[in-house]
Amino acid sequence: MPRIIFFQPDGQRREVEAPVGSSVMLAAVQNNVRGIDADCGGCCSCATCHCYVDAAFLERLPAPEDMELEMLGGTAAERRPNSRLGCQIAMTAELDGLVVRLPDRQV
Amino acid sequence: MATAGARALVVVGASHAGAQVAASARAAGHAGPIRLIGEEPCLPYQRPPLSKGFLLGKVDAATLPIRAAAFYREEAIDLLPGTRVAAIDRSARTVTTAAGQRIGYDRLVLAVGARPRLPPVPGIALDGVLALRSLADAERLRERLPSVGAAVVIGGGFIGLEVAAALTALGKRVTVLEAQDRLLARAAAAPLAVHVAAVHRARGVDVRLRTTAARIDGADGRTRAVVCDDGSVLPADLVVVGIGVVPETALAAAAGLACTDGVEVDRFASTADPAVLAVGDCCRHPNAYAGRSLRLESVQHAVDQAKAAGATAAGRPTPYEAVPWFWSDQFDMKLQMVGLCAGWTHHVVRGDPATGRFSIFYFRDGRLLAIDSINRAAEHVAGRRLLAAGRSPSADEVADESFDLAAAARA
Numbered sequence: 297m298p299r300i301i302f303f304q305p306d307g308q309r310r311e312v313e314a315p316v317g318s319s320v321m322l323a324a325v326q327n328n329v330r331g332i333d334a335d336c337g338g339c340c341s342c343a344t345c346h347c348y349v350d351a352a353f354l355e356r357l358p359a360p361e362d363m364e365l366e367m368l369g370g371t372a373a374e375r376r377p378n379s380r381l382g383c384q385i386a387m388t389a390e391l392d393g394l395v396v397r398l399p400d401r402q403v
Numbered sequence: 404m405a406t407a408g409a410r411a412l413v414v415v416g417a418s419h420a421g422a423q424v425a426a427s428a429r430a431a432g433h434a435g436p437i438r439l440i441g442e443e444p445c446l447p448y449q450r451p452p453l454s455k456g457f458l459l460g461k462v463d464a465a466t467l468p469i470r471a472a473a474f475y476r477e478e479a480i481d482l483l484p485g486t487r488v489a490a491i492d493r494s495a496r497t498v499t500t501a502a503g504q505r506i507g508y509d510r511l512v513l514a515v516g517a518r519p520r521l522p523p524v525p526g527i528a529l530d531g532v533l534a535l536r537s538l539a540d541a542e543r544l545r546e547r548l549p550s551v552g553a554a555v556v557i558g559g560g561f562i563g564l565e566v567a568a569a570l571t572a573l574g575k576r577v578t579v580l581e582a583q584d585r586l587l588a589r590a591a592a593a594p595l596a597v598h599v600a601a602v603h604r605a606r607g608v609d610v611r612l613r614t615t616a617a618r619i620d621g622a623d624g625r626t627r628a629v630v631c632d633d634g635s636v637l638p639a640d641l642v643v644v645g646i647g648v649v650p651e652t653a654l655a656a657a658a659g660l661a662c663t664d665g666v667e668v669d670r671f672a673s674t675a676d677p678a679v680l681a682v683g684d685c686c687r688h689p690n691a692y693a694g695r696s697l698r699l700e701s702v703q704h705a706v707d708q709a710k711a712a713g714a715t716a717a718g719r720p721t722p723y724e725a726v727p728w729f730w731s732d733q734f735d736m737k738l739q740m741v742g743l744c745a746g747w748t749h750h751v752v753r754g755d756p757a758t759g760r761f762s763i764f765y766f767r768d769g770r771l772l773a774i775d776s777i778n779r780a781a782e783h784v785a786g787r788r789l790l791a792a793g794r795s796p797s798a799d800e801v802a803d804e805s806f807d808l809a810a811a812a813r814a
Contacts, residue, residue: 325470325471326468328473328474328477334469335702335703337451338449338452339451339455339456339732341730341739342703342730343784363737369780370780370783370784370785
């Protein structure tokens, strides 16, 4: 099963397994990783699963759809070039070892 | 006298609001025990997908919990699922469960939600007539789907329309009955409702306005057809009722707390008894954005009010002042609404509705009240910032697509 390495806002490193097809947001919630709110439950409506994807993985991810890009305009923490919404990143085998940093606030 | 750290917080109701109160009270420094009591047998879960992705089979129950069990353990939140609270004794500061267990509190938060309203028509108790509120409701509905050819949805509100969209996508023949002269009469403005009705009809939903169910006919206890007030008969293997909810006020009322279409609370979510708070769907609160008292049924309201109430319960009084926002997904429409449009006198459409991507801005006396966005998330996001900052671009500005809303929101 592919792994995701989260860095929580407190700096703690959390390595979790995420089934293929599951989202980065869901992996965080199900493993009690701190720093993701996910208020809308993963339907790209709230922008509270904002995360920063490690540059080495950015190109391996499918490009964000328009809706995600538009919602990223509403993140509480600074939007950066590697900002994504965790609910819109589906895990694949190729993403094994994905490194994701979580911002200090989601609202 | 007990120290502040030893004070016991009891939260009755373990859905979006209850779970958030418990988490926010802990985050705000509440050091005493926290008990989160829920009637359902599971972890607090996301309700919005129940009428959308869950029905479509895109979301399964295992992915619904708002937080993992480990979260409640780490935060020392004692979750009591499958537990119904039968009474509150405010003088003794205890709640009593249906099983007779007495649980003491220093602060009590009621997050008991609301229950679906059912029309008083013959046949409402037939097998095959369902409302949709809980995971159990959604599971019953989903289990039944393979044997459903035709469905009637009673009520053209958000839940009814989301169910209609999901059932249509699954190949069912769907009729929506709405008593009013337009859809979304309780929850949204007419310009949005007109567009939503057109989209549903284009997708094959039979939308019947000014029409109600007179009775539901069955055979062998099972639903067969809905007979409308105009005499028409609609075959129906399934009837889904979505005509609004009734706030759960019985516990509060029996405990002598004031209730008027909801448990009455102040802007800190406190009832007249400072030891008892109420949050979410069940409460009527003075809404800072609306400038009047109202009741809201939404995830945003549940979560944001619960954050304030959690801090208040932890001894850091925090008023609830968020700008209301809502969302709904129907067919390929992502509807995002921010603000409250009640009292609007003028509206402006930004973008071309024919493209399926546009926003509707509602004004009163030149002041922006609310924005409905259809597949225009950027404008919703900008609108949240504008309204939170109390800014109001003019109607002429928003009608001009070259006017940069995002920049106005940042200004």
